[in-house]
Amino acid sequence: MRVSRVLQLSICLVGLSLAWRSPPPGKPSIERGGQVPVGQIQVLSVGLLQLLQGVQESAWRMERQGDQVSEELMGDTQAVERLREQGVQVGRTHRQVTKNLQMMTAQSDRLENAAQDVQLGLETLLAEQGALELRMCRVLERVQSITKPVLRMEKQLNMNLMKVIVDTQSRRLADLALEVMTRDRLIDKHLQHIVDLEEQASRIRGERPPTSAEGRF
Structure with a gap:
């Protein structure tokens, strides 16, 4: 805008100078002493106009650039801002x-x-079950050792006493059998719990995202 105004002002000054220095119509141009000829002024004006036009075009090109x-x-700047936000x-x-x-690793460690x-508890239960089965075998041996002489001496022994002994041993055997069944159910429950924990640990290991070392080429 400033260049355009300067050009307009320069053109106006050149026009005024030409109008002031041009001779009246019908009279030949007479060069006075110390004055520049009108032809030279016109040539200079045209050159100045061309120069100013070139300057204006250069200014326009620089403005567009x-x-x-x-x-x-x-x-x-917008691309850099987007990259910063992405970062x-x-x-x-x-x-x-x-x-x-870290949370998944801690959870896997807890599991x-x-x-x-649970595995340690199961081993303890299995050991107790073995000891209980051994006790049952000994009780059965005692029952058999008691019943055999009784059969031989059936007529001589009191049947009521025999009934009490057999009932007592039967109740004891029933209690032992119930205890064995209870421990079997507890062992089965612990085994199922171990299986569930192992499945959860396997799923967690399978869901872990790759670490920085695994993700490198």
Whole structure:
């Protein structure tokens, strides 16, 4: 805008100078002493006009280039801002993934410890069951050792006493059998719990995201 105004003002001054120095119509141009000829002034005016036009075109080109540079700079600034936002989002995602991985690792460790505790308890129950079965075998041997002489001496022994002994041993055997059944159910329950814990641990290991070392090429 400033260049256009300067050009307009220069053209006006050149026009006024030509109008002032041009001779009246019908009279030949007479060069006075110390004055520049009108022809030279016209040549200079035309040259000045062409120069000013060239300057104006250069100014327009520079203005368009400046606008293009401004647009490109604005686009680059927006791209840099988008990259910065993406970097912030990637950082948040990385922190969340790291936190989730730590939680999953801790949960997997707890499940493994629980499975080990249940396994130890199961081994203890199996040992107790073996001892209980051994006791039952000894009781059966005692019952058999009691009933055989009784059969031989059936006529001589009191049947009521025999009935009391047999009933007592039967109740004891029933109690032992019930205890064995209870322990069997408890063992089955612990076994199922171990299976469930192992399945949960396997699922957690399968859902773990790749670590930084595994994700590298």
